[in-house]
Amino acid sequence: MSSLRLHHVSLPDHSGAYDLTVVDGHWQSVEPTPRVVPDDGVRTFDLGGRLLSAPFVDAHFHLDSVLTRLPNQTGTLREGIENWGKYKREHLSAEDVYRRATTYCERALAHGIQAIRSHVDVSDPRLLGVEALLQVREEWRDRIQIQLVAFPQDGFYATDKAEALLLRALDRGLDVVGGIPHHERTAELGRRSVVRLFDIAEERGLPLDFHCDESDDPHSRHVETVAEETRRRQLAGRVVVSHVTSSAMMDPYYLHRKLLPLVAAAGLHLVVNPRINVHLGGHFHHPAPRAMAPIKDFLAAGINVACAQDCNEDPWYPLGDADLLDVARMGAHLGHMMGREELATLFASVTTRAARAIGLDPEPLRPGQPADALLFAAPDPLEALRTAEHPVAVLRHGEWVIPPPPPASPS
Ligand SMILES: [Zn+2]
Numbered sequence: 001m002s003s004l005r006l007h008h009v010s011l012p013d014h015s016g017a018y019d020l021t022v023v024d025g026h027w028q029s030v031e032p033t034p035r036v037v038p039d040d041g042v043r044t045f046d047l048g049g050r051l052l053s054a055p056f057v058d059a060h061f062h063l064d065s066v067l068t069r070l071p072n073q074t075g076t077l078r079e080g081i082e083n084w085g086k087y088k089r090e091h092l093s094a095e096d097v098y099r100r101a102t103t104y105c106e107r108a109l110a111h112g113i114q115a116i117r118s119h120v121d122v123s124d125p126r127l128l129g130v131e132a133l134l135q136v137r138e139e140w141r142d143r144i145q146i147q148l149v150a151f152p153q154d155g156f157y158a159t160d161k162a163e164a165l166l167l168r169a170l171d172r173g174l175d176v177v178g179g180i181p182h183h184e185r186t187a188e189l190g191r192r193s194v195v196r197l198f199d200i201a202e203e204r205g206l207p208l209d210f211h212c213d214e215s216d217d218p219h220s221r222h223v224e225t226v227a228e229e230t231r232r233r234q235l236a237g238r239v240v241v242s243h244v245t246s247s248a249m250m251d252p253y254y255l256h257r258k259l260l261p262l263v264a265a266a267g268l269h270l271v272v273n274p275r276i277n278v279h280l281g282g283h284f285h286h287p288a289p290r291a292m293a294p295i296k297d298f299l300a301a302g303i304n305v306a307c308a309q310d311c312n313e314d315p316w317y318p319l320g321d322a323d324l325l326d327v328a329r330m331g332a333h334l335g336h337m338m339g340r341e342e343l344a345t346l347f348a349s350v351t352t353r354a355a356r357a358i359g360l361d362p363e364p365l366r367p368g369q370p371a372d373a374l375l376f377a378a379p380d381p382l383e384a385l386r387t388a389e390h391p392v393a394v395l396r397h398g399e400w401v402i403p404p405p406p407p408a409s410p411s
Contacts, residue, residue: 005037008048008049009375010049010379012051012351012352017032020365026370047375050392052375053347053384054351054372055112056351057116057306057351063097063118065084066312067100072315077215077316079315080280094131109144111391114372114394115146115358117149120151121153122151122169123153123155125161125165130148134174147176148176149176149209150177153180155183157189170200170206179212202235207359208239210239214244216249216285227262227265237359240269263298270304272307273311278290299345305353307349308324324350329385331349332346343381352364370397372395374391
């Protein structure tokens with residue numbers, strides 16, 4: 001039986017110091033730090049009051065395009081899709097996807113990411129990305145929990161083969177049904193794609209995650225259809241709408257009186273990708289808008305919001321470093337969220353709120369749960385966001401992936 005004690009840490013949303021014990025890879029106890037540590041022979045790490053948090057969860061990512069580093073001269077979503085299409089036709093192989101995704105996962109784990117929901121492009125008839133990422137999912141199972149979304153990047157009605165390809169990908173064992181209604185040729189095709197994708201997900205008992213209304217069009221309304229299908233089929237909590245950048249441009253009356261109550265009542269999760277949204281959006285307006293869904297308004301309506309990366313060195317975004325603190329910081333700037341509570345909420349948006357959005361345990365630091373955690377040099381979420389340093393230690397299933405640094409010697 002392996003056991004260890006994490007002595008004297010702070011926890012998000014708690015005051016005071018805590019001790020956590022681990023037995024056989026699971027938390028055994030979470031208690032206020034005692035005056036005297038028991039002399040019970042358990043290996044004890046004195047962590048000096050630093051922040052111990054749930055792991056980072058990246059609720060929206062693309063492992064098949066990561067690290068391709070394709071140029072995008074206009075900085076638009078459309079050029080990104082075109083350049084990725086060309087790359088798929090001319091260069092993509094299963095080995096290529098496997099190699100890039102594996103390299104990225106090594107970096108992600110070192111930076112504290114222990115779960116990734118990755119969309120996988122299923123528009124390519126060879127389904128090379130699907131095969132490669134199924135292998136990556138399996139090989140990384142014990143270190144990073146990877147969920148794969150069947151994502152019809154070019155559109156569900158782009159060709160008459162798209163539905164068959166999506167079904168084939170799901171047959172291979174993908175976890176989530178994806179869609180991109182705003183990218184279909186007409187709004188009506190977008191609406192129909194949502195309904196059909198719900199049928200498919202319902203038949204298979206799978207959750208759904210849409211790239212939804214990712215445009216500067218204030219009249220893009222597919223999130224309405226997603227909300228209504230979720231309500232009608234009683235799938236509250238099982239459906240994510242990602243991006244919804246159109247909501248940054250909408251008429252405030254419609255947003256507040258119609259859309260937000262509809263989304264809240266349906267129980268949708270919103271995943272915002274602050275860096276990508278502000279980079280790809282707002283090109284056709286002057287002055288340029290922020291192009292990110294108004295996080296505060298969604299939260300105030302009672303909607304769970306997660307922030308995610310989306311891209312890292314790919315056709316849509318040339319930067320990125322598997323860094324979810326940077327994502328939360330961008331959310332704070334673009335969302336006018338610098339209050340103490342708001343910053344704590346943004347820290348949760350890349351940890352526990354993100355976990356909830358993709359169906360994982362939103363309260364993993366409690367007895368009986370797998371002992372997965374991050375240790376920061378900072379003492380609390382605000383300071384972690386301010387300093388923007390990667391975690392100094394990473395714990396996975398009760399084992400140190402990166403061990404804590406030795407305590408500073410008294411000067
Ligand atoms: Zn995406």
